[in-house]
Amino acid sequence: MDSNKKYWKGLEELNRTPEFVEKNKNEFAEPIPIEEVLSGSGLSAKTPRRDFLKALGFGVGAVTLAACQKVPVHKSIPYLIKPEEVTPGVANYYSSSYEGQAILVKTREGRPIKVEGNPNDLFSKGGLSAQAQASVLDLYDVNRLQNPKIKGVEAGWEETDAFVLKELAAVAASGKGIRLVTSTVHSPSTLAVIAEFIAKYPTTKHINYDAVSYTGIIQANQNSFGKAVLPHYNFDKADVIVSFGADFLGTWISGEEFTRQYVSNRNSKSLAAKKMSRHIQFETGMSLTGTNADARITTKPSEMGAALINLYNAIAGTTLPGSKATGSKKVDTAIMLAAKELVAAKGKALVVSGSNDVATQVLVNAINSLLGSYGTTIDLDNPSKQYAGNDATFVEFVNELNRGDVGAVLFLNVNPAYDYYKGAEFTAALKKARLSVSFADHADETALLSTVIAPNHHYLESWGDANAVEGYYTVVQPTINPVYSTRQAEHSLLVWMENPIKDYYTYVRKTWDSGLLAKGGLTGQKGWETLLQTGMVIAAPVAASTYTFSLDLAGVAQKILTQSKAVTADGDKFELSLYVSQAIGDGKRANNPWLQELPDPVSKVTWDNFAAMSISDMKKLKLEEGDVIKIDANGYSVELPVLAQPGQTQGTLSVALGYGRTNAGPVGNNVGKNAYPFFSLSNGTFQTAAVASFKSAGYKSPLAQTQTHHSYEGRSVIREATFVEYKKNPATGSGNEHGRKDYNAESLWDNHDRPVYDWVMAIDLNACTGCGACVVACNAENNIPVVGKEEVARRREMHWIRIDRYYAYNDHGDAEEAVSKEKEIEKLDNFDNVSVVHQPMLCQHCDHAPCETVCPVLATVHSSEGLNHMAYNRCVGTRYCANNCPFKVRRFNWFNYWNDARFDNYLQGEHTQLVLNPDVVTRFRGVMEKCSMCIQRIQAGKLKAKIEKRPLKDGEIKMACQQTCSANAIVFGNRNDPNSEVSKALASERTYYVLEELNVQPGIGYQTKIRNIVETEAQA
Structure with missing residues (x-):
């Protein structure tokens, strides 16, 4: 381990820019005048204490009273006849499915409030x-x-059904085609409905269209092995993983599943067995997967093809026609090393590979065949059904519309008016169809163009099923009655084909009774009830076969090189790489404020997309972060702010998809810019790379980033070591190489007694x-x-x-020196070669909590179970605790966010109050809040054990953050139990505590980050 290794959150912290230094002089968010406070704009951090307390309620009673009068009075109504399944104050859980993944839905008094993963789920457990x-x-x-619409006017369902039936009959009589365009459908019941609809209207064709396509992989498997399938990958069976731009821990195919698999070879259990997989990532922009790689090589899109050809040559011991060096010595060297491993x-x-190019994926198949991956790390016999879209089929559909061959189109869970790369062409073509029906639950871009909108249920209001992987079947069941007058799309199809079964629940039962129940050894009503309780059926998998690759690769290599040449930038142009946002995805959920405010894992930007550029390119072009540039590529242009991204390949730009919606809703409208039109069509598939030119737009658009809102003032909080070092001494890097220091030997604080429970947490940075x-x-x-964005920007x-x-x-040099000498631009290349560590940070629940020492009203106190509690009704908002917290994990509630009309766009109106957890108080303006270690879950677990007259079991209580983590990176439990999982984790040689030298005795221990770096990389 390099003990002098320096970590930084962002360039402003590394360079100690004047703005960064000035902001961090002030402990709190950007101050605003007291007059703005009283007008409702916020509270000043520099307001004198006396006026500050007045503004919090000591002397502004009239303002508070006026605000209270706006809130309607809701009278409580007792149960006269209590529903059998509902007990007030007690949660019910229902099995269901989200996009094929088994889930549990928590409901309170009949309303869903929380979704959890099903522990038996095949994907992420x-x-x-x-x-x-x-x-x-x-x-x-x-x-x-809230109701169906015909030509933009609300209508009833009977009127809508009559209109659609009449139009479909007219289209059928004319002999024109009917097209049912959906995103990938892997529901057995939905597929059966579609088959019956096609039987009723024989000119119907079903078209699978995915905005983010995997056609290249599916078609490559058809060409290579005669199986047009998306493989089921097994990262847990791989000792060496080499990825070319595939963000498999993030947005590529099945991120949660792959995360669980990947981490199983890199977590504490694996390390204890002295085993760790090796991961090499070639990519253009810094992805979530790239930040976790052992070795990451910056690679232009135009270099990917040649790199893959060279990798094949090195493994096969041959030379394909047209083979050549990539043009990057670093890439060529890394390819040779990767081949050996x-x-x-x-x-x-x-x-x-993350490429959607068929030829590229064929070559990847050839490489995996040489490596013996089929039947082990790649399974073609139990394939994934998560994506089945066909790009060429959809393009031909648009051509059919243009020719006037299509009379009716039905859209289910697709929005091509937004995400088709030629949106204007599609919009014009759709007008030539006599009937267009959208099942969208929002008036999205495509729905607004449609003749009829027949709004679909939310999945938590629906019946259904899913078959996301061969042999794995999950059930979807409603957890609430429909909130609005919506109707399930399958129900509408049954009505419009005049099927005798018009109740979709009955149809789903029929599908399962006809064979699916038997796959799980179930039958009849009892079997159905068992299914609803378990949520899934897992059939025995087919034995995965090996596959031999036999195609001639000469032509394949030539196609790859031709494609590479098409995206090679020359002169002052850049190579543009498009990627999928971790939070927003393909854009369907752009109206969800929780996702918009989730910081991007790498950039930490919220509420926006941007153009990521290397630091050296920005210096050469004299651009600053936030400067807006106009990007032109493939006949389309947008203006986006530029972001200085360490690890970005020089000569490239990276832009996220999923933004720029115009009809998502008030939350998602006009957030960021639409990048889908940068796509191109090549050899039948959509391509995500292009040659771009850009110029300054002449103005700034500051980005709302969260990363550098707080500073540790240069203190080290990350501990890291190599796998080689770890095998020699597991304590390497943790600071425990010579035994754990006892900071508690001398202390100004008295120790707290924790006679029964001592709740603590362990977080594995390697997971x-x-x-x-x-x-x-x-x-x-x-x-x-x-x-919202403005408040995030104010920290x-x-x-x-x-x-x-x-x-x-990574170059073991002095980063500050490299950036201080601006004339030596070449030294900035070092910022291409950076490593990344992610660290979850929450209230540390310190035994010697500095926040407790300074609170004048005892609003924050220590419990007898080792937790730092907050009494919100005591807090007067002095913020002394936040000032004294070395971890900067406390939040000041500047507004009554849940009740303030200014935040309605983000909280989406009064109905959103229904999602609130009644076990957790909603905080009011002017108080501090922070992680409570889900105290409500702790109390519920203790109460359950008490009622059942038994001791509390280890692992019975899970924190919300812990429960959702597919990597099992977070462990919570009772330190007083020496056999608990958390006690064992904290006893590990890898465990250290952040800022333990301050002797605040944190209750959360971290385990050292280990990277599997070979000797040649360590010396690079």
């Missing part, structure tokens, strides 16, 4: 993504369509990937408000847990 966690909020979105791990190796799912889970569990975000991202300078 109880983990859940940020998007899945946030999905419950969409249920209460007042911007959802892959060959050494034959049978336990895996190569993946945490930085995805941010825990942030959204905490939002949902603890009623944490959304504040007023309210998240109780944050994921700090630290860069480290």
Whole structure:
């Protein structure tokens, strides 16, 4: 380990820019005048204490009373006849499914308030993504369509059905085609409905269209092995992983599943067995997966093809026609090293590519075949069904519309008016169809163009099923009656085909009774009830076969090189790389404020997309962060602020998809810019790289980033070591190499007694990937408000847990010296070669908590169970505790966010109040708040054990952040139990405590980050 390694959160901290220094002189958020406070704009950090307390309620009673009068009085109504399944104050849990992943839905008094992963789920064993966690909020979105519409006018369902039936009959009589355009459908019941609809209207074709496409992989498997499938990858069986731009820990295919698999070879259990996988990442922009790699090589999009060809040559011991060096010595050297490692791990190796180019994926198949990956790390016999879109089929559909061959189109869970790369062409073509029907639950861009909008249920109001992977079936069941007058899309199709079964629940039962129940050894009503309780059926998997690759690769290599040439920038042009945002995804959920305010895992930007550029390029072009540039590529242009991104490949720009919606709703409208039109079509698939030119737009657009809102003033909080060092001494890097220091030997504080429970937490930095799912889970569990872009920019975000991202300078030189000598631009190349560590940071629940010492009203106190409590009704908002907290994890509530009309766009109206957890108080303006260690869950667990007259079991209580983590990076429990998982974790040689030299005795221990770095890299 390099003891002199320097970590920094962002360039402003590394360079100690004047703005950064000035902001961090002031402990709190940007001050604003007291007159603005009284007008409702906020509170000044520099207001004198006497006026400050007045502003918090000591002397402004009239203002408070006026605010209270605006809140309507709601009378409570007791149960006269209590529903059998509802007990006030007691949660019910229902099994369901989110995009094929088994989940549990928590309801209170009949309303869903929280989504959790099902512990038996095939994908993540109880983990859940940020998007899945946030999905419950969409249920209460007042911007959802509340009734069907015909030509923009609200109508009843009977009127809508009559109109559609008449139009479909007319189209059928004319002989024109009917097209049902959906995102990938893997529901057995939905597919059966579609098949019956096609039988009723024989000119119908079903078209799968995914905004983010995997057609290249599917078609490549058809060409290579005669199987048009998306493989089921097994990262847990791979000792060496080489990825070419595939963000498999983030947004590529099945991020939660791959995270669980990946971490299983890198976490505490694996390290204890002296085993750790090796991960090499070639990529253009810094991705979530790239931040976790052992070795990351910056690679232009135009270099990816040649790099893959050279990798094949090195493994096969041959030379494909047209082979050449990539043009980057660093890439070429890394390819040779990667080839040796892959060959050494034959049978336990895996190569993946994020490209959607068929030829590229064919070559990847050839490489994996040479490595013996099929049947081990790649399974083609139990394939994934998560994506089945066909790009060429959709393009032909648009051509059919243009020719006037299509009379009716039905859209389900797709929005091509927004995310098709030629949106204007699609919009014009759609007008030529006699009938267009959208099942959208919002009036999105495509729905507004449609003749009829037949709004679909939210999935928590629906019946259904899913088959996301061969042999894995999950059930979808409603957890609440429909909030609005919506109707399930499958129900509408049954009505419009005049099927005798018009109740979709009955149809789903029929599907399962006809064979799916038997796959799980179930039958009849009892089997159905068992299914609803367990939520899934897992059939025995087919034995995965090996596959031999036999295609001639000469033509394949030529196609790859031709594609590479098409995206090679010359002169002053840049190569543009498009990627999927971890929070917003493809843009369907852009109206969800929890996701908009979730900081990007790498950039920590919220409420925006941007153009990421290397630091050296920005210096050469004299650009500053936040400067807006106009980007032109593929006949399309947008203006975006530029972001200085360490690790960005020089000569490239990276832009996130999923932003720039115009009809998402008040939260998502006009947030960022739409990057889908930068796509191009090549060899039948959509391509995500292009040659771009840009120029300054002449103005700034500051980005709302969260990373450098607080500073540790240069103190070291990250501990890191290499796998080689760890095997020699497991304590290496943790500071425990010569035994653990006893900082408690001399102390100014008295120790607290914790006779029964001592609640503590352990966080494994080697398991945490930085995805941010825990942030959204905490939002949902603890009623944490959304504040919007302007407030985030003022450093007023309210998240109780944050994921700090630290860069480290990999060249073992002095980073500050490199950037201080601006004339030596070449030294800035060092910022291409940075490593990243993610660290979850929340209230540390210190035994010697400095916040408790300075609180004048005892609003923050220590419990007999080792927790730092907050009594909100005592807090007068002095913020002394935040000042004295070395971890900067306390949040000041500047507004009554949940009740203030100014935040309605973010909280989406009064219906959103229904998502609040009644076990957690909503905080009012003027108080401090922070992580409570989910005290409500602790109390509920203790109460359950007491009622059942038994001791509390280890692992019975899980924190919201812990429960959603697919990587199992967080462990919570009782330190007084020496056999508890958390006690064992904290006893590890890798465990250290952040800022332990301050002797505040944190209750959260971290385990050292270990990287599997080979000797040649360590010396680089």
